[in-house]
Structure formats: structure tokens, C-alpha cells
Amino acid sequence: MLKKLNVYCTEKDIMGKTESEDLQADYTTAMISGLQQLYESSQYTDVEIEVENRTFHCHRLVLAAMSPYFDAMFSSGMIESQNHKVNIKNVPSSTFDIILQFIYSGTLALNEENVGDVLQTSVMMQIKCLKERCEEFMISKVDTENCIGTWKLAQGHGCHYLTQKSFRFILHYFTEVCQTEDFRALDVFEVISIISDNDLNVKDEEIVIETVFDWIHADIDNRKQHIKTLFEHLRLPLLQPEYLLEVVEQNPLIQNETECREILDEAKRYHLLPARRQEFISPRLVYRNLGDFEEVVVCIGGSNEREQTRRTVMCCRNNKNWNYLEPLPYDPGVEYATCSYGNAIFASGGSSNLKGMLCYHSNQNMWTRCQSMLLGRRRHSMEAVGDSVYVLGGFDDTNEEEFQTILAIEKFKLSTGEWEDCGYLSTPVRSASSAVDREKIFLFGGVTGENFDTKIVQCFDTRRNTCSVVSQLPVFCRLSSAFGYQRKVVIICPDGKILSFDDGAVEDVGCIPGFERYSFGSVLQGDSVNIYGGIKSSEVFNDVICFNLSSKTASLTGTYMPERLFGFGCAKCVIHKKYLNKPVCK
CATH class of the missing domain: 2.120.10.80 (Kelch-type beta propeller)
Incomplete structure (x- = not known):
């Protein structure tokens, strides 16, 4: 009897859990349907949101429930909470329309053209679940042409997950990404963050050197001043000696730069003194994690x-x-x-x-x-x-x-x-x-x-x-x-x-x-x-x-x-x- 009772209790617990889940699903469906009807009929609305040249009739309770941004606005005693009118600037009305559809119905009509604006607005309005959906969509669409833009957009809006994923993509497909116009438009610190990463996926360090020089030549008058800063992050000891002497040393950009010449001499010592290689210390003597070689x-x-x-x-x-x-x-x-x-x-x-x-x-x-x-x-x-x-x-x-x-x-x-x-x-x-x-x-x-x-x-x-x-x-x-x-x-x-x-x-x-x-x-x-x-x-x-x-x-x-x-x-x-x-x- 005891064994049967235990089985019965277990089955009852499972059935109870299933019924609870079904009830919750039914409730959610009914609530969303009701909210959508209220929004479409403008029934019981108590706030007008003006975006560009459009006016949206909304419910403060619904907006505050989904967005800490609106919650703070309506509970702070600001003028918007008193006259029931809110004016939102720097947001396209089409974007706000998409966001309202998501708030009231849970549907989301994202595409590659609108996702950037929707992400930016969801960050501003602190709608976490919408921000996450935008990040997932952008990750699924990232490629060698848009990964730089995605990375910068994610950084600018504090989207850590999207920042990490897009940066990993840049590192993995570096040989293709470095040839894009977006890469050539990066600032010096963004270039350094990429070339200094140990997970950079390159066959050899010559690719990194050529990329850096190409980046400088894309705007040489304004960028040649950065050669010293960039040179500190180039792993010259890992270059082939011939390339080091015949290409790097002959580059006019470093001829009159004392700091660059010192870093070059360091790499030359590494190659010229193989008997002392065990004692060679340099932050530039680090093999990439995805490279073919490793120091052991x-x-x-x-x-x-x-x-x-x-x-x-x-x-x-x-x-x-x-x-x-x-x-x-x-x-x-x-x-x-x-x-x-x-x-x-x-x-x-x-x-x-x-x-x-x-x-x-x-x-x-x-x-x-x-x-x-x-x-x-x-x-x-x-x-x-x-x-x-x-x-x-x-x-x-x-x-x-x-x-x-x-x-x-x-x-x-x-x-x-x-x-x-x-x-x-x-x-x-x-x-x-x-x-x-x-x-x-x-x-x-x-x-x-x-x-x-x-x-x-x-x-x-x-x-x-x-x-x-x-x-x-x-x-x-x-x-x-x-x-x-x-x-x-x-x-x-x-x-x-x-x-x-x-x-x-x-x-x-x-x-x-x-x-x-x-x-x-x-x-x-x-x-x-x-x-x-x-x-x-x-x-x-x-x-x-x-x-x-x-x-x-x-x-x-x-x-x-x-x-x-x-x-x-x-x-x-x-x-x-x-x-x-x-x-x-x-």
C-alpha cells in the first residue's frame, strides 16, 4: 500500500503542475488579448505619448509595468505625470509603434533595418526582455560587413552580451573583417583592443602588421601620430626574420620613431641570440590562443x-x-x-x-x-x-x-x-x-x-x-x-x-x-x-x-x-x- 500511495502522490504532483502551467498559459493569453483590444480601441487610456508627428494613446499602468523608465516618469511627480501628456524625442515614431505592439501584444516585428533603433530605444526605456530579443536577433544576423557596427552599437548602449558576441566574431573572422571600410574607420584604441587580444584568429603576425599599416595609410595625416602606440602591441618577435628586416624595418613610418626602433631592436635580439632565448622577456612574445604554435x-x-x-x-x-x-x-x-x-x-x-x-x-x-x-x-x-x-x-x-x-x-x-x-x-x-x-x-x-x-x-x-x-x-x-x-x-x-x-x-x-x-x-x-x-x-x-x-x-x-x-x-x-x-x- 505504501508503494502505491507514493506513486499516486507523485502522479498527482505531476498532474497538478501541468494544470498550473496550463492555467498560467491560458491566463497569459487572455491578458494579452485583453490588453491588445484596449490599446487598439483606445479604451480607458490615461496618457498621450507624442513621438515625432504621431500621438499614441496608452495606459500608464501597462507602460509602467513593462518599463522602469515610464514607471519612474509617472511616479516622480514630473509634469508628464500631471498633465497626462508625454513628449519623447530622438525616437522614430515607427520604432515606438513597434515597441508598443510588443508591450501590449508580445509580438515583435524586427528586421535588419529597424533592429538598431528598437535596441537603442529599449535600452533607454529599460525594457530588458525586449533588449535581449534585439541582441539575439542581431547576433543571428552578424556578418563580416556589419560586425564592427554591431560591436560599436552594443558598446554604446551597454549591451554586454551583444558586445561580447560581436567582438568574438571580429576576432574569429579578422582576416576578412580587417579589409572592410568599417574596420578602417575604427579609432586607434578600438584597433588596439582587437590586435592585442590573444584570441585573435590569424595564421601569422604578418597579417596583423599589414593591417595596422593599412589602417594608418587610410588616413595617414591624422593617424601617423599613433604608430608608437600601435607598435607596442605588435608581436614583432613572432615575425619571420626576413619579414622583420626587409618589410618592417624599411617602413618609412618608423624610421624616425625612437620608441619603434627600440621595439624593433628587441625583436632582432630575439632572433639574433637564440642561445639566450630562454631569458628573453617581452609582453610581445605571446603566442595567440588560436595560432598553430605554443610555448610550453x-x-x-x-x-x-x-x-x-x-x-x-x-x-x-x-x-x-x-x-x-x-x-x-x-x-x-x-x-x-x-x-x-x-x-x-x-x-x-x-x-x-x-x-x-x-x-x-x-x-x-x-x-x-x-x-x-x-x-x-x-x-x-x-x-x-x-x-x-x-x-x-x-x-x-x-x-x-x-x-x-x-x-x-x-x-x-x-x-x-x-x-x-x-x-x-x-x-x-x-x-x-x-x-x-x-x-x-x-x-x-x-x-x-x-x-x-x-x-x-x-x-x-x-x-x-x-x-x-x-x-x-x-x-x-x-x-x-x-x-x-x-x-x-x-x-x-x-x-x-x-x-x-x-x-x-x-x-x-x-x-x-x-x-x-x-x-x-x-x-x-x-x-x-x-x-x-x-x-x-x-x-x-x-x-x-x-x-x-x-x-x-x-x-x-x-x-x-x-x-x-x-x-x-x-x-x-x-x-x-x-x-x-x-x-x-x-
């Missing part, structure tokens, strides 16, 4: 257990998702070194193949084997300078002789693909960090051949092939991490201290509270360094910590590695999105 952080090998590693290579994308890339062709073992040159990443040495050298080609998502190093190494440093990759110091535990900590420096010439001896450290060290400043490689701390931690800073001059001790660190810091930043070198110590090194002087920059880890990965991202994973005693981490070098504050990014990891290579590179098709399942 690549994590190579590593492990969550000591004395183990793996061939796995994965990358962290801008959307915080992780993807697998082509794995290493062999397991390098532990304590190998990595560095980048342009969009290539090199990995050398390691316990399983002390002389091994690999190169990752991001444009093909593939690894190739390079000529073996002259000496086998692990726990060494590796840096790119000019057209060469250098390996410095390290450790060879297969060497039965006394000198297992390596003094020799060798370089890999990218032009020939061959290794050659090029000098010696002042003091042989292993597990030191390194960074480059003005063609000089600096090694920070490390462990000496006598198994003592050291505070010394060594400088290897790649032009003279000479090395000298130039400074002392305030702390011992084996297994630290270092990178160039704004003509200085920043050092991340395993205890969380952040140091700055500049021409021999060492300064305390800040500290990451509770850090205490080593064998972590780090990359420079704008004015911050992101630190990935690492190990403390037996605890392995998978978090990503951000230290802002400007504010000197640390925080968790909210991004996590798919697994706990340490002892991996870490570098940025630009890769085609077609290779980002193997997501890592966390």
Missing part, C-alpha cells in the same frame, strides 16, 4: 626514486594541461644536464651514457643523437653561448684514477656538429649551477674533487677560453639553479634563498618559505621564475612554485606535475600544436 615548459626524464630515471618527456601547456612529447631514444641514467638553443633542447651525459649527447628538435618533435663528448660526465653544467654548447666540470665515477671530478671544458660546435676542448676550470667542481652573462659562463658553488662544498664563483670567458674565480657566495649551494635575468644572474638555493649576482657582487633577493628541496626544474616566465618538483630527503614533490622577482614574493601556481618528480631537465620551447595530441592522465 618541457620536462625531460627524471624519476620519483633515487638512482632511477626514464625516457619520458612531457610538457606543461598554457592551459596547465600536460602532454607527452617524443621520448628520449635511450635512458640517460641520472645526473645528466640539459640546456636550450633557440627551440632546440640538448641533453648530455648521465650515469647510463656518460659521453652521450642528444638534441630535441621541437619543429619535428623528434630526438637525434649527436657526436659523443670527448669526456664522459655526470653532475656537470651545460650552457649555450654564441653558436656553441659548452659542458663544464662534472664527475666520472668510472675513472679509476684520482681525478674523478672533471676540470676540463669542451664545446659542441653547432655548425659542424663536433666537440672540441676549449679550456679548464680554475677549480674542478661537480653539482654546480651555471648561467650566462655577456658571453661569460658563471659557475656557482658545487662540490670539489676533495668532496668539499664550495662557495666560489668561477667565470669562464668563452672568447678567451680562460677561467678565473671572481667571487664568493654567502652560502654553500650545491644543486642550486641559476639563470640570467635583466643583465644579472639569479640563483635559487636548495634552502629557498634567492640570490642575485652582478659583476662579482652578490645580493640577497628574497626567500621561498619552507622550500628546502633540490634537483628541481626551473624556468623564467616573465618577471617570475616557476620551480617544478624536486626532492627533500625522501619526499618528492609535484607542485609548481612561482617566485616573483619584482615583488619578491612566492606562491603556489595551482599547477601540479602529473606525478612527483626530481632530477629532470627543464626548458621552454615553442612547438606546433599538432604535436600536443597525447594528454597525460593525472
